[in-house]
Amino acid sequence: MNHKRVLLIVGGGVAAYKALALVRLLRKAGIAVRPILTAAGARFVTPLSLSALAEDAVRADLFSLGDEAEMGHIQLSRSADLVLVVPATADLMAKAAHGLADDLASTTLLATDKPVMMAPAMNVRMWLHPATRRNLATLKSDGVTFIGPDEGAMACGEYGPGRMAEPEAIFEAVVAALGADLSPGPLAGRHVLVTAGPTAEPIDPVRVLTNRSSGKQGYAIAGALAVLGARVTLVSGPTALAPPLGVDRLNIETALEMEAACRNALPADAAVCVAAVSDWRPDAAFPLKLKKGTGGPPTVSLVENPDILAGLAAAGPHRPGLVVGFAAETHDLEDNARAKLKRKGCDWIVANDVGGGQAGGGAIMGGDENEVLIIDRQGEERWPRAGKAEVARRLAARIAASLSSGGKI
Numbered sequence: 478m479n480h481k482r483v484l485l486i487v488g489g490g491v492a493a494y495k496a497l498a499l500v501r502l503l504r505k506a507g508i509a510v511r512p513i514l515t516a517a518g519a520r521f522v523t524p525l526s527l528s529a530l531a532e533d534a535v536r537a538d539l540f541s542l543g544d545e546a547e548m549g550h551i552q553l554s555r556s557a558d559l560v561l562v563v564p565a566t567a568d569l570m571a572k573a574a575h576g577l578a579d580d581l582a583s584t585t586l587l588a589t590d591k592p593v594m595m596a597p598a599m600n601v602r603m604w605l606h607p608a609t610r611r612n613l614a615t616l617k618s619d620g621v622t623f624i625g626p627d628e629g630a631m632a633c634g635e636y637g638p639g640r641m642a643e644p645e646a647i648f649e650a651v652v653a654a655l656g657a658d659l660s661p662g663p664l665a666g667r668h669v670l671v672t673a674g675p676t677a678e679p680i681d682p683v684r685v686l687t688n689r690s691s692g693k694q695g696y697a698i699a700g701a702l703a704v705l706g707a708r709v710t711l712v713s714g715p716t717a718l719a720p721p722l723g724v725d726r727l728n729i730e731t732a733l734e735m736e737a738a739c740r741n742a743l744p745a746d747a748a749v750c751v752a753a754v755s756d757w758r759p760d761a762a763f764p765l766k767l768k769k770g771t772g773g774p775p776t777v778s779l780v781e782n783p784d785i786l787a788g789l790a791a792a793g794p795h796r797p798g799l800v801v802g803f804a805a806e807t808h809d810l811e812d813n814a815r816a817k818l819k820r821k822g823c824d825w826i827v828a829n830d831v832g833g834g835q836a837g838g839g840a841i842m843g844g845d846e847n848e849v850l851i852i853d854r855q856g857e858e859r860w861p862r863a864g865k866a867e868v869a870r871r872l873a874a875r876i877a878a879s880l881s882s883g884g885k886i
């Protein structure tokens with residue numbers, strides 16, 4: 478089973494075209510690829526072909542508001558098991574050796590705490606230049622591993638060392654470095670729908686009714702399911718999180734949009750509703766911004782939102798085989814969660830105590846840990862307090878076991 482992730486930096490050299498073949502090999506093996514394209518790299522391969530093959534958006538700009546809002550370079554640099562530079566140009570090697578950080582690729586290389594692997598490609602004179610030799614030695618002593626370059630005829634017409642290693646050789650080195658197990662995961666061929674984050678219900682063009690959900694637990698679950706080989710559709714309310722690698726994210730704002738997105742995503746083998754859906758929405762958003770001093774505070778009347786979990790769990794041809802709900806409670810955890818399991822018709826409820834009595838909100842909502850109680854029709858299971866990623870891994874494994882048992886467990 479493979480669940481590895483590579484952050485691929487494509488530098489500017491003729492050999493960049495080989496990065497595309499490498500991406501195909503990695504994706505075929507189930508290794509997720511998140512691509513970064515340098516400005517020079519974009520002269521050789523297009524963002525479109527790179528993102529189509531990687532099945533992920535190409536990051537190119539350090540200061541792009543869109544990308545930064547989705548994922549800052551620090552987070553980006555930690556989002557994979559390995560950072561791979563293909564081709565590693567003389568310039569990229571020099572930047573990395575000196576700790577320069579003037580674009581997304583070099584900043585990522587400086588910010589990462591993950592192993593870095595480089596496949597150099599450059600003219601033989603550049604490769605043999607004392608400056609490159611020094612940079613190579615520095616990078617090696619910094620722990621960077623190198624594949625190639627090979628010796629041979631180069632695009633510039635010269636002969637010698639500097640030709641980039643072949644994609645197959647890089648692929649093998651990556652697999653070995655990752656210790657990747659290339660057998661398919663237990664959720665291969667399965668589709669799992671996950672809802673996560675808060676919803677935001679408009680009051681007027683500038684105000685919304687929302688809640689404190691960070692989306693962290695739902696995102697971690699989506700990522701853990703993808704790691705086990707599932708095709709994951711993550712229907713997410715507004716969060717500050719980047720989509721986990723290998724997950725298809727659909728961004729929505731309101732509960733009604735979330736409901737429609739979930740419906741459109743069916744059929745699914747399992748659905749995991751982690752979203753903190755607003756129970757109510759203003760019955761109609763004010764078309765213009767509400768202003769003070771025009772007859773006192775406005776009255777906002779609310780109407781109930783559809784229960785997305787209950788809708789998914791309702792019997793019907795498209796009911797996922799396994800429907801999992803969450804219950805965030807401030808009190809009477811077990812009783813409330815058990816009642817929810819019945820009321821919503823789902824198969825499991827993952828209940829957690831979000832802590833009550835604090836005006837600042839529960840300790841767990843937004844935090845990095847969770848302590849959950851899993852309730853199903855057979856009984857219940859209390860899991861020790863753990864990081865959200867660990868809870869996600871356990872839950873994904875439980876879902877995989879249940880689906881492969883045909884719903885018997």
Ligand code: CTP
Nearest residue numbers: 750751752754782783784785786802803804805
């Ligand atoms: N949920 C949903 N759609 C809603 C409300 C909740 O899909 N409109 C799902 C949540 O994603 C979660 C579960 O239902 O999996 C429980 O959510 P929670 O907010 O705890 O339950 P409520 O239905 O709001 O019940 P209560 O008001 O009693 O807390």
